[in-house]
Amino acid sequence: MRVLRLAACTLCLLLAGAAGALGPGDDAPGFTLTDLAGKTLQLSDYRGKLVLLNFWASWCGPCLEEMPRFAAWQRDYGAAGLQVIGVSMDDGAGPVQRLLAKSPVDYPIVLGDAKLGERYGGILGLPQSFLIDRRGRVFARYKGEVDLAQMELAIKAKLFAPR
Amino acid sequence: MSMNIRARALTALFVALAIALGASGPARADHKPASSIPAEALVNPADFAATLAAATTQKPLILQVGFRKAYVQAHIPGSEYVGAASDEEGLTALRDRVAKLPKDSAIVIYCGCCPWRKCPNIAAAYDTLHQQGYKNVKVIYIPEDFGTDWVDKGLPTAKDL
Numbered sequence: 001m002r003v004l005r006l007a008a009c010t011l012c013l014l015l016a017g018a019a020g021a022l023g024p025g026d027d028a029p030g031f032t033l034t035d036l037a038g039k040t041l042q043l044s045d046y047r048g049k050l051v052l053l054n055f056w057a058s059w060c061g062p063c064l065e066e067m068p069r070f071a072a073w074q075r076d077y078g079a080a081g082l083q084v085i086g087v088s089m090d091d092g093a094g095p096v097q098r099l100l101a102k103s104p105v106d107y108p109i110v111l112g113d114a115k116l117g118e119r120y121g122g123i124l125g126l127p128q129s130f131l132i133d134r135r136g137r138v139f140a141r142y143k144g145e146v147d148l149a150q151m152e153l154a155i156k157a158k159l160f161a162p163r
Numbered sequence: 164m165s166m167n168i169r170a171r172a173l174t175a176l177f178v179a180l181a182i183a184l185g186a187s188g189p190a191r192a193d194h195k196p197a198s199s200i201p202a203e204a205l206v207n208p209a210d211f212a213a214t215l216a217a218a219t220t221q222k223p224l225i226l227q228v229g230f231r232k233a234y235v236q237a238h239i240p241g242s243e244y245v246g247a248a249s250d251e252e253g254l255t256a257l258r259d260r261v262a263k264l265p266k267d268s269a270i271v272i273y274c275g276c277c278p279w280r281k282c283p284n285i286a287a288a289y290d291t292l293h294q295q296g297y298k299n300v301k302v303i304y305i306p307e308d309f310g311t312d313w314v315d316k317g318l319p320t321a322k323d324l
Contacts, residue, residue: 057230059249061194061281089232091247114235118324124233125308126277144278144307 022121024139028053028132029119033110036093036100041085041110044136049083050159051132055112055123057089058099062145063127069148071105073155080159081134087112089123133158194249194283195290204289205304211271212318215241223269223301228257228288229276229309237314239273240321247276248288257291266296273302275309 032042054070056063074084084107088096117123131140140154225242227234234244245260246253274285292300305312314320
């Protein structure tokens with residue numbers, strides 16, 4: 001079983017590197033979306049920060065496992081320039097509101113759509129996350145269940161690299 | 164003959180791996196895991212695509228039971244979106260869609276919303292169809308997600324965008 005888990009983990013890492021059309025080096029597609037309170041959020045507002053853009057849904061088990069870690073990173077690394085943005089791919093706001101009422105996170109959550117998904121190379125499975133550098137370029141893409149320790153290392157390496 | 168043996172061996176390996184991986188991690192506690200689906204009901208994406216391409220008679224009813232925003236971006240040509248089977252609304256839509264079909268109808272369901280062992284939809288959809296008396300139901304085994312295991316493999320895809 002340990003071998004199978006290792007194989008599955010390796011597969012995840014390979015997929016993280018091989019996923020979709022949008023990947024490292026590409027400009028992150030801009031967007032304007034609304035949060036659950038109807039407030040507008042634009043990706044361009046976060047230029048100059050390192051953005052962790054996380055596509056998720058309230059029914060997605062692996063997504064819900066990740067979110068507390070992302071919230072902790074927002075608290076720990078926010079002052080250093082990290083900004084986590086959650087994009088829900090739920091069909092409506094209701095399930096998202098119910099989920100966040102039970103398990104709140106201290107980073108913005110907006111409602112995504114299929115067009116945004118396509119612009120990000122196809123969000124055809126969840127979770128998916130993109131790391132976007134301070135200049136607005138994608139430098140990593142993660143699909144499915146990934147090693148969050150590795151993701152954190154990638155964030156810290158970029159966040160604390162000499163500028 | 165040797166090709167048959169090789170094909171059977173590959174199928175057995177594929178199914179064993181599917182079951183092992185399915186049992187290796189928990190789904191959300193309130194969802195029946197995909198690993199509960201019998202191995203003989205599973206079909207892998209490439210085999211199903213080949214079957215569809217070669218079909219000269221009536222094709223099965225193909226239903227996507229995952230999330231709409233994925234279906235809109237990419238789905239199997241000819242498939243229909245019925246709703247996420249993890250909630251009652253989706254299950255009702257599924258029951259309604261098949262209600263007038265003969266019980267021996269060929270039905271293929273797929274999801275691919277998230278990794279197989281954590282999928283909240285596929286087992287619920289399979290069980291519901293069985294409870295309704297549909298026994299000729301196949302399930303496309305999508306280990307990671309629809310993008311990785313169907314679109315990225317170059318299998319035929321349609322979109323509604």
